[in-house]
Amino acid sequence: MKIDRRSFLALGIGAAAGTAFTPLPWKLTDDLSIWTQNWPWTPVPEDGDAYYDHSVCTLCPGGCGILVRKINDRIVKIEGMPSHPVNRGGICALGISGPQLLYGPDRVIAPMKRSGARGEGKWTTLSWDDAIAEVLDRLKKLEADNKTEHLACICDTDRGTVPQLFKRMLSLFGSPNFMTTPSMYDSYEAVLKKMHGRKDTLDIGFDFENTDFILSFGSGVIEGWGSPVRMIMANSAWKTKKAKQIQIEQRLSNTAASSNGLFAVKPGTEADLALGLACVIMEEELYDKAFTGAYSTGFPEFRNMVTKNYNPDVVAEKTGIERHLIIELARHFASAGTSSLAICGRGKGQTAGSMMEFMAVHSLNALVGKINTPGGVWSVEHPDYIPWAKEMNVRAAIAGKKRIDEAGSPVYPDSLSLLNRLPSKILESKESPIEMLFVSNANPAYTLAGTDKVIEALGKIPFIVSFSSYMDETADQADLILPNHIYLERYQDVPVRGGLARPVIGLTRPVVEPQYDTMHSGDVVLKLAKGLGGQVGEGFPWDDYKDCLEKTMADRWKELEETGFWTDEAYQPKPWAGAFGGTYGKFAFSDTILPLPDLEGDVKDYPLILIPKESMRISSSHIGDTPFTVKTVPDTELKGKTLVIEINPRTGKEQGLADGKDAVLKTPLGQVRVKVSFFEGIMPGLMAMPKGLGHTAYGKYLKGKGASYNALVGPMEDPVSGQDISWGIRARISRV
């Protein structure tokens, strides 16, 4: 057959039409649709038996129990532990996103040594043996030069075996410079020392579950203050039983919004209000006479001082709260039959507060007899379970040596650690008095106020060892990173210091094998101590960290391992007789008006005040946020990479700003480009800035997003305690 053009065309058309009637096109389309359901780049999670393992979360001081849901050897979910005394099954956003910390891109996956300039981010990995040998070399050199106190260490806390191992190693080595990340607990502990007169350390506790009137001086009750999940649960319980909560704050925080009333005092006059309330309570004879009479000293003087200086008229003038409101609030607080409780520590309580304010608030509680009584403020006896922490020979090793931060010195007798004073101490001397710094579970290069100065000070320290599991800001400044297992990979005791009304110790357990080439910091300390030998080596008689932990926990170990926590269910605080120390064994009222530092910045140049805005959705501690938690940050706080500032519309308009538009925010410490969000829920004249953003370290999900509060705000030293009590800074904002 001859194929000409015409029949070729016909054949072509015929073939095309014919194919359409065969199953071929259908089969192909079907294959295509199946292919779109199995794109190789869309993962298919491996299946397996699901089971739960228990542990304790260490991402904040809250100490929640967690149940870890596992498929084979993978953690797929973290949930709250229903039987845990702290969180009763509840869990916060950060806690849930733990697997993203475990498997996420920000982990330090092996020991690393800096190979570029500080902060340049150039690293080479090395073996654990080499890394530890390098630290040992340096330590031995310090020892040989007789400069052992030039070693310092920063931990998140001094509670628990791991910080205590660090502290022990430092002490035996001959350095008293063990420091901890500041928090409101520093202030509370100082208050307990001053007013309860106890030499030993007490934990502050709040019996929120039995309170029906809560007066909060700026505490973010449901925003991460105390043990966050417990606080949110308590808040719900208050709603159910119709307990009242009054918030004293300058903006409508979530706590304020959830409260029964907002008292927007002029910023910085919280202590005045507290004493104003005290004045009314005393003038109207509403105070607990049993307590003030038999169990306190200095009451007449206190009364004298308060009535003289803090009568409602004066306080109304100072705070901007109307006189009758002050009187009503005082009556309500002191009314018989009400179990009232006043608390302080701003926001999440991640900074200390002024002694003036803390003592004033504590005096309020004392006035109504709410010390160590149901529904009141308790001094909770520390579960003293680490016998080796107090050994005399360890203390002797550092006897007579002065701490660089002067904590515990005659100047600041009530403070245990003043990390906030470290940067200026380093900067004011020509050569850094600290030659070697350990940083474990802390990120001072981000969490301390005045970031620039902190980084400058760190820059002067010749050798920094970071024990961080993540590539955080401090690790970025380190010379050597010895990555710790993260909490899901390791054992650790977690004594909870979250204002609980009873002692609780949790146990973090390795629910998965270590994912990377990391090592438990406790083991690293043991290795270092053994490597140093001599007095130090002898002080660490354990095989490894787990051995140390098991032996330390002794009788409690089994219970901890099985249930994940130990607690004293029936704990009751000491009755008034016997609760207090000091010369008379009584509660000590103080009649001194303590000085308060002024807010940094000149009013003329900086007409507004910048305050932090803290939230459960943003971690502002040494733990960086996860992709999930960053996702929950609203666009009124972060837009693209730009931070959003909250400002009252009236103030905003006065400053020539427009809602949603760009502006430049300037403080004496620096300036940053922001967006503006007009919000009625903030006092005119103030601006609020989300705290916890603006990281310069970590990976792309966090780094460079927004601006860091601490970079714009400098420290403000309390003249009495030496603690940084910064709660804001003067600022200005202008349109771009």
Place this chain on the structure above:
Amino acid sequence: MDSAFIPKGVKRCSFGTFSLGMLVLTAIVFWGFYAAILCWLKGLNQTNMNDSYGFALWIWADLAVIAIGGGAFFTGLLRYVIGLDELKNIINFAVIVGFCCYCSAMLILAIDIGQPLRGWFIFWHANVHSMLTEVAFCLSLYLSVLAIEYIPILLENRKIDEVPFFHNLGHTMHGAMAVFAATGAFLSCFHQGSLGGVTGVLFGRPFGYREGIFVWPWTFFLYTWSAAACGPCFTMLTCKITEKISGKKLVKDNVYDLLGKISGWMIGTYMVAKIADTLYWAYVTSPSLGFAVMDYYNAHPLHHGIWILILEIVICGVLPAMILISRKGRANATLFTLATILAVIGVCLNRWVMVMTPMAMPVMTFDSWVSYFPSWQEVATTILPLAGGIMIVSLSFRYLPVFPQEQELNPVD
């Protein structure tokens, strides 16, 4: 060069000029296809759509081209079913323009879906309650009808016509055209309507929601009616543009006059219905859902202001209707063209508002208005079928005897 393919007795521009024009159009088409390929390979993140604006420029383009492509079915209906014989002089062109419009719609839909390779699920797993299912079925079937209507025109090409088989095929199909046209009109009524139903049934979106009869919201009928009314205007408009470009008269004025008059009355009656619908929606439906009518228009007076409604109904609705209904208006060539332009804008604007405002408008009281501006990929893929359509029309005009009156009106020496 290509004179052997050009119909006998008509004059066309030089092959060079034509090729140059084609080249420009081809470039635009390639640009459009590049954007389309980006969308297919990288996904719809190439657009500026978002979770609020799930329907945006593309869906509007779909609704608009189908509305203005309505000239094909309505002229077909008038010509083949009702038997208005004069319209044979413009029906070919109406079919071609309609075919282009429907091809555009199909192409845009193919880009608009997140999983184009599963697009056929709309047929396979069809949900008969969905207006979109109805749209898809009617659209694809009507596109095949248009293709069937286009084939005989294609077969009239001088060279193709020389082949006896094709010649006969053209002849037979022409004979059977009334059946196809009737089927097409039936399909078209439903899918124009179902496009109206797309927003009309959204009882979660008070701006778009309309009450109605049985399963059909009022927009169902309004869309069909407006497409029938304004579609022919677009046909006439494109026809006039073709006349302008080719520099000669192609269709006699009495044909324009007839179609214009019908359009005028259609637009007029559509306006009565549309105004009634708007009033009922504004004063009965909306308030029952908690919305005062000005709630829709006051929030963003610039983008979603009441001016759009006035523009759509008064300037692009009542006005062209009045022009086209009046004999004087039709007689004035400028006014006539203006009326067709306004009618086309009016129907496009109606589709625009019905797609965009329900997306932009918050329904939850604590939600906010959302703004949207298309990405270049969306714009390019929307221009792509426009350029493609011009190519098809140009090619058809050059090589096919589209206008029966052309020879008579432009005698070649």
Place this chain on the structure above:
Amino acid sequence: MFPFIFEWVWDSGHYIFFGAMWYVICILTVGLTYCLVKTVKDTLAGDNDHH
């Protein structure tokens, strides 16, 4: 689309919708087939009427 696809339900919605659809498809197919058959017949018969 077909009764063997699992979401198919024998209800009025499906009767009306798919009834209309298959009806239209049938008309189009029959119409096209008629045209093709007639054309083939005419062509074979050599009926090349050039008007």
Place this chain on the structure above:
Amino acid sequence: MKKESSHEPGRKYGMVIDLDKCTGCGSCMVACMAENNVSFKEDESNKLDSITWMRVYRLTNNKPFPETEIRYLPRPCMHCGGKGDLGHSPCVSVCPATATDYDHKTGIVSQIYTRCFGCRYCMAACPYHARYFNWWDPIWPADLKKSLSPNVSPRMRGVVEKCSFCFHRYQLAMERAYNEDRRELEEAEYQTACTQACPAGAIVFGDLNNPDHAVHTLKDHPNAFRLLERLGTNPKVYYISDREWVRRSGDNYLNNEKTNTKPAVQEHHS
């Protein structure tokens, strides 16, 4: 299938959320993301393309400081029953490919990701913005793939997803119950991830038709309301607040209209 459902006593899962207890902490959002393998990308600050099955809105009374009040409103999928509670939810009725369906046994609106071809008509239909489109390919960097749960399949680019009331948990619970030869579930056996995580206990979940479940009585609370009831969507998520302005925020009202105090009863008891 439909026959079967009409025989069984209708379960109707729903939620009651106490807005006065909600603290806006975000636990529900993250619990949902972790439970359901929700993807994340570098920038999630554009809330218009950020997949949050559970989204917490901030409501304001817009009064000047210090009379300003705010409340947080967690918004999962409402699992609308539609008019007459017949299962004609706004989205289900419009999906052209039957990729979203109303389960008459549980009242849950499902989403079949492998069926969805991404036309987004359902998103246009949903007044609650509960539906999210996968504009991007999901990416789990480093070892984050290890954190994916096998109970919920990760979604591919180009499909719509939304809250399922953790339907996989229902299936697992039913499986266990069947193994124990039971046909009914206890209230605690099936709870959504957000309910379980909420530290405030603000979310209560259960069978609205079952008098033994807490939601059954809570939904009739005098301060209970639903979002956009006037549209006739018939949602299964109820909210409680003692604030009138909050309840009023739940729906649209003309200026002269009073806030509806009692939820309109639009139930279909068969």
